[in-house]
Amino acid sequence: MNLLYANDAPGQYPASWYAATATPHEAYPPLQGDVKADVCVVGGGYTGLSAALHLAEAGRDVVLIDAQRVGFGASGRNGGQLGSGQRVEQDALEKMLRPEHAARLWDMGEEAKALVKELIQKHNIDCHLKPGVAWTGSTDAQVRHLHDYAEHLQKHYGYDEITALDHEALQSVCRSPDYKGGLLDMGAAHLHPLNYALGLARAAAEAGVRIHEASPAHNIVEGKRPLVQTSVGSVSAEHVVLACNGYLGTLNGEVAAKVMPINNFIAATEPLGERVKDVLPRDVAVADSRFVVNYFRLSHDGRLLFGGGESYGYRFPQDIAAKVRKPMSQVFPQLKDVQIDYAWGGTLGITMKRLPYVARVAPNILSASGYSGHGVGTATHAGYLMAKAIEGETDGFDTMAAIPATPFPGGPSMRSPLLALAMLWYATRDRLGL
Numbered sequence: 001m002n003l004l005y006a007n008d009a010p011g012q013y014p015a016s017w018y019a020a021t022a023t024p025h026e027a028y029p030p031l032q033g034d035v036k037a038d039v040c041v042v043g044g045g046y047t048g049l050s051a052a053l054h055l056a057e058a059g060r061d062v063v064l065i066d067a068q069r070v071g072f073g074a075s076g077r078n079g080g081q082l083g084s085g086q087r088v089e090q091d092a093l094e095k096m097l098r099p100e101h102a103a104r105l106w107d108m109g110e111e112a113k114a115l116v117k118e119l120i121q122k123h124n125i126d127c128h129l130k131p132g133v134a135w136t137g138s139t140d141a142q143v144r145h146l147h148d149y150a151e152h153l154q155k156h157y158g159y160d161e162i163t164a165l166d167h168e169a170l171q172s173v174c175r176s177p178d179y180k181g182g183l184l185d186m187g188a189a190h191l192h193p194l195n196y197a198l199g200l201a202r203a204a205a206e207a208g209v210r211i212h213e214a215s216p217a218h219n220i221v222e223g224k225r226p227l228v229q230t231s232v233g234s235v236s237a238e239h240v241v242l243a244c245n246g247y248l249g250t251l252n253g254e255v256a257a258k259v260m261p262i263n264n265f266i267a268a269t270e271p272l273g274e275r276v277k278d279v280l281p282r283d284v285a286v287a288d289s290r291f292v293v294n295y296f297r298l299s300h301d302g303r304l305l306f307g308g309g310e311s312y313g314y315r316f317p318q319d320i321a322a323k324v325r326k327p328m329s330q331v332f333p334q335l336k337d338v339q340i341d342y343a344w345g346g347t348l349g350i351t352m353k354r355l356p357y358v359a360r361v362a363p364n365i366l367s368a369s370g371y372s373g374h375g376v377g378t379a380t381h382a383g384y385l386m387a388k389a390i391e392g393e394t395d396g397f398d399t400m401a402a403i404p405a406t407p408f409p410g411g412p413s414m415r416s417p418l419l420a421l422a423m424l425w426y427a428t429r430d431r432l433g434l
Helices: 046-057 088-097 100-121 138-155 167-171 193-206 253-258 273-278 320-331 375-390 395-401 411-432
Strands: 033-042 062-064 130-137 160-163 181-190 208-210 219-221 227-228 233-242 259-269 285-288 295-298 304-311 340-351 357-362 365-368
Touching: 033 046, 033 365, 033 411, 046 375, 062 233, 088 181, 088 411, 100 181, 100 193, 130 138, 130 357, 138 181, 138 259, 160 227, 167 181, 181 285, 193 208, 193 285, 193 375, 208 273, 208 295, 208 320, 233 375, 233 395, 273 304, 285 304, 357 375, 365 375, 375 395
Parallel strands: 033 062, 033 233, 062 208, 130 285, 233 365
Antiparallel strands: 130 181, 160 181, 219 227, 227 233, 259 304, 259 340, 285 295, 295 304, 357 365
């Protein structure tokens, strides 16, 4: 099954609140015929757009092809949270990796946030960037962990943007009866993800990148000058950047073994009006401590954008709104009867360790993907790191590539059912409060 078309019509963004409120833009033309470039970027999400933009600014001739539309995938559908650090918390990274490697990854996470904010300012991208992300706990143990983690970041990393919240303090941020406490990270942020992607595309095109939508890559012929083939054309280039994340398909087996697509779902309520103060008194994004994470924030027109519920088959459920309403009603029972105006699904890429898979899969083919729900900053930064590596500055790329990567068990046919069983177990633990 081709995930590029399994749940979405060709050439169309999903019927999301993001698409409904996106900055007006013209479609980029499909690739026609055989062309040459210094670099061919495959994929028009944050990773590919960032790589293309930074390469063009360095003077490279860049062609970017996307099977659907720029920002069509996870980059245009996600929760819009620009988080600190990496997807895995620093204390866990310190146990997983050498201390100096873990510390460098924290610094790179901070670089990623700064890069996103810099690009938004530099290119005048109207994506409603706002500060603040809260993490919440539903059990005393989860709250203790979050408070300990805030102290750890303050003590060992000098990170002073984070504050521990007891129950009363959390209620002034998020009025959910499900949460007992948490932390607030004012160095993190949230934004309109599709508008951010479209802004990157506009900046890349203005820098000289030739962008082609509706141009799916079917095959890559490796060699001294790789050839990226589509059904009606090809791109011959000195370097290729693979930036496909959950939509890679069969383009590269090495990456596909380590990055698995899963689906996630978001609903947008009707505008809440005065009810906003009974849900999110402060305009910050929130994510909870469940293994199957609930995440939410307010839109700029006063809706609750709530993400929750995952699936491990390739088809989206028929009633996405009902799937999201269930966890939303648990978090906010006061909204159990609220009208849902939009509901959509998306496919993201995860790895076994929930850390990006960054690799040189051939001497002149680089790949980055598997952001595991932490992609707004990390994907943008990964694109930048690949651009720098092509320009000969490999330190950052090599640091990310040194993260150990484990293939999913079971091979192509069994890895999805095995993951589904594992996730069912963790979801059951969530429900039992373990």
